[in-house]
Amino acid sequence: KQEVTQIPAALSVPEGENLVLNCSFTDSAIYNLQWFRQDPGKGLTSLLLIQSSQREQTSGRLNASLDKSSGRSTLYIAASQPGDSATYLCAVNGGGSEKLVFGKGTKLTVNP
Amino acid sequence: EAGVVQSPRYKIIEKKQPVAFWCNPISGHNTLYWYLQNLGQGPELLIRYENEEAVDDSQLPKDRFSAERLKGVDSTLKIQPAELGDSAVYLCASRPGGAHTGELFFGEGSRLTVL
Numbered sequence: 001k002q003e004v005t006q007i008p009a010a011l012s013v014p015e016g017e018n019l020v021l022n023c024s025f026t027d028s029a030i031y032n033l034q035w036f037r038q039d040p041g042k043g044l045t046s047l048l049l050i051q052s053s054q055r056e057q058t059s060g061r062l063n064a065s066l067d068k069s070s071g072r073s074t075l076y077i078a079a080s081q082p083g084d085s086a087t088y089l090c091a092v093n094g095g096g097s098e099k100l101v102f103g104k105g106t107k108l109t110v111n112p
Numbered sequence: 113e114a115g116v117v118q119s120p121r122y123k124i125i126e127k128k129q130p131v132a133f134w135c136n137p138i139s140g141h142n143t144l145y146w147y148l149q150n151l152g153q154g155p156e157l158l159i160r161y162e163n164e165e166a167v168d169d170s171q172l173p174k175d176r177f178s179a180e181r182l183k184g185v186d187s188t189l190k191i192q193p194a195e196l197g198d199s200a201v202y203l204c205a206s207r208p209g210g211a212h213t214g215e216l217f218f219g220e221g222s223r224l225t226v227l
Contacts, residue, residue: 004154034216043116043203043218044155089154091216099168100145100216102154 002027004092006103013080014111021075021106023090028068031094035064035075038087038105047075052094080110114138116219118204124225130192133222137185137206141217144181146189147203149221155203161187191224199226 003026013019023033032051036044048057048064050073056065063076073090089105117136125131137144142163147155158177160168163184172179176195181187191198201221207214 031213036218041223043118043220044205046215046217049215091154099157099160099171102156104152104154 002030002092002094002101004090004101004103006088006090006106008106009104010107010109012109012111015080015082017080017110018076018078019080019108021077021088021108023073023075023092023103025071025073025092025101027094028071029094030068030092033064033066033073033093034091034100035062035073036089036091038089044089047088077108080108082110082112084108084110116204116206116217118202118219118222120222121220122223122225124227125194126227127196128193130190131194131224132188132190133202133204133224135187135189135204135219137187137204138208138217141206141208142184143207143209144187145205145216146179146187147205149201149203151200158189158202194224194226196226199224 005024007022034049035047038044050057050066061078066073087105087107091100091102093100119134144161146158149155157171159172159179161181164181179189201223203221205216205218207216
């Protein structure tokens with residue numbers, strides 16, 4: 001059974017700092033991994049999708065990497081801004097399960 | 113292009129009452145999901161549709177929950193009767209193609225409060 005863990009559960013940083021969010025999964029036989037952002041009271045917004053054959057994906061100030069062999073993905077946010085404050089969730093597709101398995105998320109606060 | 117649309121956004125009911133949630137996925141998206149999200153947790157799958165077929169409903173509490181996706185487009189999730197523990201956010205999501213392809217897109221969710 002696929003299990004997804006996100007550490008830390010919460011993170012508070014000053015504006016302008018570069019930061020890394022971590023996601024680990026137990027079964028490396030995945031199809032893809034997706035990072036989402038969730039603002040309070042809102043649905044999930046897709047940030048990046050990494051296919052199993054890819055090592056990383058970039059969108060603006062965001063860069064997501066994938067290391068299947070070690071069961072890890074990281075989301076790098078450059079030059080953080082207060083508007084980046086949200087909960088970030090990773091979801092793993094595959095790995096012994098036909099369903100998308102989510103981590104519990106990392107709640108990010110960027111202080112002005 | 114419109115995203116995944118859900119209604120109602122908020123619903124407050126008393127226990128034992130029925131409730132229904134509606135979802136309209138992105139046009140052309142064959143795969144539709146219903147997820148349940150409790151506070152501080154990641155979403156958990158309730159049911160997955162490929163077109164009009166429910167291909168994974170193993171997590172759906174079938175004694176009180178039901179879902180349908182007529183004509184393979186819109187979907188409805190129903191709870192009858194609702195219990196206090198059903199208070200949560202119900203999220204609908206869709207993706208093009210099958211379960212292993214493409215990006216997943218979510219609606220804003222329907223927040224249920226059972227009193």
